[in-house]
Amino acid sequence: MSLSHPVTFASGGAKLDRATHLRGATKRLLRDKQARLLPLSEGRVLMEQGDGWHRLAWVPTTPDTLKLTREAPIFLGLFEDTPVFAADFSSIAPERLERSFIAGAKLHDLRSVAGEISAGEASVAATAKGVLGWHATHLFCARCGAESRPEEGGWRRRCVECDGLHFPRIDPVVIMLVTHGERVLLGRQEAWADRVFSLLAGFMEPGESIEDAVRRETREEAGIEIGRVRYLACQPWPFPSSLMLACAAEALSTEITIDTQELEDATWVNKSDLPDILAGKHQQFAAPRVSAIARIVLSAWAMGEIPDFD
Ligand SMILES: [Zn+2]
The missing domain is CATH 3.90.79.10 (Nucleoside Triphosphate Pyrophosphohydrolase)
Known part of the structure; x- marks a missing residue:
């Protein structure tokens, strides 16, 4: 059955084409001038805001932006045909992140603003938060304890020692x-x-x-x-x-x-x-x-x- 009220974070996902066949082409897509990146820090999402509304604060994927991220950005897919990424900026101060890109943009807890962003953006932000949160807590291989590194656009990690593959958990x-x-x-x-x-x-x-x-x-x-x-x-x-x-x-x-x-x-x-x-x-x-x-x-x-x- 389906509920008449849309389920927050679950509805609107259809607007995001995860384009899994492009995950191996992340480096090329990051150089696309149309590409956009959603910054997160400590699980909070950068957003622009106005009276009763918030929207995701997408920023260009320039080299200056990319050098501030903790690891390579995650390729989220194509959102309204634009390649979109998310990246963790937790290694710089939140105030610096808020000042860096868009005047007035602030980091927000997704739960508190979910009712004020579109269903499509809520779904994209939930995807970004989920996968970046997994990376932040799975830096080391669960089999041998060695360092692991992201690959496939951030949708898996590979251990540098034992070659073990690890996938985002749900x-x-x-x-x-x-x-x-x-x-x-x-x-x-x-x-x-x-x-x-x-x-x-x-x-x-x-x-x-x-x-x-x-x-x-x-x-x-x-x-x-x-x-x-x-x-x-x-x-x-x-x-x-x-x-x-x-x-x-x-x-x-x-x-x-x-x-x-x-x-x-x-x-x-x-x-x-x-x-x-x-x-x-x-x-x-x-x-x-x-x-x-x-x-x-x-x-x-x-x-x-x-x-x-x-
Ligand atoms: Zn390992």
């Missing part, structure tokens, strides 16, 4: 709309802002199906048994490297037993309370952030877009 996370009739199971973690409750979620483990992971995580975190599970939608979530797999899950039991290591609280919430919660008008509960798939799924369920199990 960590799948199941996130569940657990329902029992007209009620949905929501939980909160201690670190979250006051009153925020969200869908339960957890990392998948090797050897697990998506359905198995939904059942295990719901049982572990809240003591609820799950019957049928249905896939809904997914969201790349590069904070740092998750892929959120949203599912509808049918609760077979209702008595909550919380795993206090994972959750501070969990409760059943009536569907009729969701409009107020989503509008920020509820006394007891607040919704997850606008860009999160949890909120998009909760909104869709509240509006009757997600069919019941019976």
